[in-house]
Amino acid sequence: MRQRSRLSDATWTAFTEALRFVVVPIVLVNLVTNNYPQLTTAFMPDIKTYIIFFGGMITAASTLEASNKPGTWKRLLFGLTALAFVCMWLFVIFGGGVAHFTYGPYFVRFDMSKIVYIMLFGISLKGLLVISTFSSNKHYFEEQERKRKEERPARRVAARPKPIPRGKPSGPAFSSMSKMAFEVSHDDTVGYAPPPPPPPPESRSVQRTLAYKQCPICGAKASLKETTCKRCGAWFSEDSFS
Secondary structure, three states, X not given: OHHHHHHHHHHHHHHHHHHHHHHHHHHHHHXXXXXXXXXXXXXXXXXXXXXXXXXXXXHHHHHHHHHOOOOOHHHHHHHHHXXXXXXXXXXXXXXXXXXXXXXXXXXXXXXXXXXXXHHHHHHHOHHHHHHHHHHHXXXXXXXXXXXXXXXXXXXXHXXXXXXXXXXXXXXXXXXXXXXXXXXXXXXXXXXXXXXXXXXXXXXXXXXXXXXXXXXXXXXXXXXXXXOEOOOOXXXXXXXXXX
8 A cells, every 4th residue: 555655646746747847837938939029038048948857857856756755865865856956947937037028129127036036045945844854754764664674584484484394213113123132241342142052952851742541441531540440440451541
């Protein structure tokens, strides 16, 4: 909204200043020179060129003044520049305050230099208004610029994309560790104890399969210590081992 307001103010200022200081004065000068060719001033031969030049400078300076915010050095500079060109433009329009009018054998000289100087002094007082506008808005503008500079890093940090978090490397799992006993040798070197050697074949215990007796009469099973079948009472023979 602020940028659009500055642009609209600058456009409207350019239109109005061009109309006041270029278009309307040239039309009036054409009417005067066509109807009263006897009226001459010091700048009358090239007065249209002067009007276009000074009027264009006034329009440009006023437009740049309106495009800048109050309280800035640019607005102060262009405001004072436009005021200086207005004084020059007014001095050229009135021919320095001296005009000559010739009608037949009559010659009339108009000296309005004092009036022109008074007008220029009154217009130059507008410079106090430009300076006052600058001084009253300078503190407010500096405060806004300071806040903007403080908020700029925060905006950059907020606009910066956050890095994708990388997964932390997991430590060694207990399942991947060696199951061998860890020991420190006498010479302070670190290593793993070698696996114990396998036992000799002679020391291996041979598991004996338990045998049992089977009754030839009823087929019941009994331990080797039994001599008779507990079910039928028959005697076990030596062939009853299985």
